[in-house]
Amino acid sequence: MKVDVLIAGAGPAGLAAAVELRRAGVGRVLVADREETAGGVPRHCQHTGFGLRDLHRALTGPAYARRYAALAARAGAEIRTGTTVTGWAGDRELTLTSPHGIETVHAAAVLLATGCRERPRPARLIPGSRVPGIMTTGELQQRVYLHRQRLPGRAVIVGAEHVSFSAALTLAHAGAQVAGLVTGYPAQQSYRAFQLGTRLRWHAPVWVNSTISRVAATPGSRLAGVELADSRTGATRFVPCSLLVFTGDWIPDHELARAGGVPLDPGTGGPAVDTALETGTPLVFAAGNLIHPAETADVAALTGRHAARHIAAALATSPAPAGPRVPLAVEPPLRWITPAAVRPPLLPPRGRFLLRCDSFHQADRIEVRQGPRLLASARTGRLIPTRPVHLPGGWVAHVDPAAGPVNIRLS
C-alpha cells in the first residue's frame, strides 16, 4: 500500500498531526496504533485539564482521546487500531501486523509518535524480592480506569512529581491507602497544593533524598514492604506496603526509531530532531513524548501539529530547500533540550525549546552561545527537576550554519 504520510502512534501527537496534515491538503494519511482504541495514554487518565493549550477547553483524558480520534477521522485520516508497526522494510517502508494480516506500507513521509513509558522497577535496578503488587502508573491507571479493578491495601509511590500525585488519586479511587511518596530529590517536584492535599487527605509524607534499598517479601511471596535509605545519612527505615507504584522517570518508546537506524539524542533518548522535527533520516519526523519525555498531552499534540506543517511543506511540489542542521548541546545541570538541533530560520514548536534540569535552582538565566558569540540570554523561573524549562527560540535566526554547535547553559 502507498500513502503520503504514515503516522506510527494514535496518541495526542499522532492524531493532532493527522488532523493538521489533512487540513494542509495532504492526500492519504494513515495512522497506525497497536492498541485497540485510538487516543494514547489520555484514554486512561481520568482527571480533567486535557486540551487547554491545543483545543482551548478542559476535558478528561478519555473525552480528550475520543475527541481527537473523531477529529482525525472527520478530517479524512485513516486510523487503524489493533495494528502494530513491527519494523522497516525500506527507507520509508514499514511493516504492519494486525488481525487482517501483514502489510508493507510505502510512505512519502513517516511520523514517529510512539510516545514514552515509565521506567519499571527492574530498569531502576531496585534490589530485593520479585513479587506481585509492583507496577507503573500506566498499569495502575489501566487496571483502575479501563478494567475497573479495586486495589485495596497500603501503597508506596516512587516519585514525587506531577504524575506521582496523580497516581495517589488513582490509588485512592481504587480503595488503596497511600502510605507515602519517595523521591531521591531533596524536595517534591509538583505543586505545593498537591503535596498539601496528599498530606491532609492521607497523612502521607514525602520521603525526600530517599531511595528504595530493598523490596521485601512475605513468607507467602507477597509484597511485605520496602526499605528506604536516606542518601545523605545512609539511615534506613522500613515501610510496610502491599502495593508499590513506580511513577515518572520517563523513557521514550524508541524501539521503532532504533530499528530503522534513526539517530537518537543521548539526552532525551528519543530521535534527535531539528526545529522542523525531522530526524536524522530524511523525511522521517518525530513528535510528542517520543521527543520530550514526558510533557502534557496538549504539548504533545502541538508538537505533532508542528511536525505536520513541516511534513506538508516537505511533500509540497516545490519544497523550500532545507538548511543545514546545527546541533545544540546543554551543559549540566541541564539534562536535555529538544529539539536538539536547529535548522535556521525554522522555529521550534510553540516558538520555544523545552529543557530539563537535574537539580533545583532559583530563578536563573540561560545563555545561548555559538562559539564566543552570545545569541541569547533568557530569564528562567525556578528550575525544578522533572518539570519543563522553556527557552524562547527567537535567536534561531541568528545561528550561523557554518559556526559549529550552539551551547546552552545556566549562567
Next chain:
Amino acid sequence: MSVAPGGDDDADVLIVGAGVVGTAIARTLAGYQLSVALVDAAVDVGTGTSKANTAILHTGFDTEPGSLESQLLRRGSQLLSDYAGLAGIPVERTGALLVAWTPEQEAALPGIAGKARRNGVTDISPRTSAELYQAEPHLGPGARAGLLIPGESIICPWTTTLAYATEAVRAGVRLLLGTRVQDVRPGPEKHEVRTSRGPLRCRWLINAAGLYSDQVDRMLGGSSFTITPRRGELIVFDKLARPLLSAILLPVPTARTKGVLIAPTVYGNVLLGPTAEDVTDRTDTATTAAGLAGLLDAGRRLLPGLAAEEVTASYAGLRAATEHRDYQIRVDEKLRYACAGGIRSTGLSASLGIAEYLAGQLGAAGLKLISRETTGPPVMPYLGQAGVRPYQDPARIAADPEYGRIVCHCERVSRGEIRDALASTLPPADLDGLRRRTRAGNGRCQGFYCAATVSELLAGGAAQ
C-alpha cells in the same frame, strides 16, 4: 489422565519435584507400562532452579572428566538438542568464547582445552586476541586470548520443562501441583507419603526435589548430602542490546563457580550473571544492591556497550549445591528409592541424560520397564526470536486473526497465543506461569502497556 491401580492416591512410581529433572524423569518413565505420579509443592512446573538460570545448553566441556555429571551432561545435551527440534523448544547454537583477561587466565587455557577433550568435546579451538575482537567487536579492552567452544548453545528453559511435563501428562502421568511432601513412611510393599493435600502411596519413590532433595532424602533415612543454596543474581538487558554480541562470552572458571558470563537469550535479550553466594534460606531469591552493582561493573568491563542499554529484568535463582562436586544420583533397591539430588547448575542440559540413566538404574534394581506406545514429544508454542513467531506469519494470521492481535507489545505476543496457553494441557496458574508459556509481560515495559489486559485475559480464561 490415567488412574493408578488401587485408586487415585496410589502409583507404581511417585516422583517428588516437577522441575526440569523431575519432569524429564516423568516423561521417560511414561514410556513404560507404569502408573506414575509427579508431585510438586508449587502451583506450576519448573518454578525453582529450573526457571531462573543462565538458559545455556552446555556441552559439558568444563566438567570433571570421569564424573557422572560429565557423562550425563554430554549425553543429556545431545538428547535435548534432538528433543528440542521435535518439540519446538527454541535453541540457538551460538557457540561460546571463553575469554582470558589476565596472564594467569591465559595460562589456564591449554588446561581447559585438554579437559574439554577428555570430556569428549573435541571441536574446541584456541583464539588469539585479534580473532576474539574480530568475532566480537564490542568486547571490552584487554582480552588476551580465548577458546572457542562451538557446541555451546542457548535454550528456552521454560519451554523445556513444560514440554517434558506436557508429554508426561498426555502419556498418563498424574501431575499433582500444590502438593508438598511432608513425610515418607517406607513400607515393605508401598511407601506412605504424607502430603499437604492428603496421603499418597507408591511402590517406588524418586527424589527430584532440587533445593529440597536433601530433606526428602532424610525422610527416607539418607544423610549423605546437604544442600547449601547458592544464589545467582542475573540481569537481563533490553533486546536493543542484542547486536552487541553473537556468542556466549564465558570467563575462565574457578573451582567454585563458572563465573560471570554474558549470553544472548533465545528471546533476543542479553543476560549477564550469575553471582555466586551461599545462602541459608531456600526461598531467598531476592536480588541485592551489591550483587547487581557487581554484575553491572563486570558487564561494563566485558562489554562496555551494555552501560548505555536499559535493564529489562533482574532476578536471582538458587542452585542446589552440596558438599560434593558430583551429582548425588543413586538407587536403593531394597528401599525402592531413587535419588537425583545435588544437580547443582547443569540440570537443564543434563536432564534427559539423568532421566535415561536413572531409568536404566531403576530397571536394574527391579522396576519392571515394559515399553508402551506414546505419542512422543508435544509440539510446543515457539517462543524464540530466531524463528517465525505467530505475529510474523501471514498464513497463521489468515487462518486465525487472533494471532495478528498483539496484546503484549514489547514481546509481540498475540491474543491467540494467550488463548492457546490458557487452553493447553498445562494451563498457567498465574501471570508468571502465563509469562513462561507465552513471554507476555516479559518485555521492557514490565506491564506498563499490557499487564492490566493480560491479567483480565488470565482471569477470564481461568473462569471458563
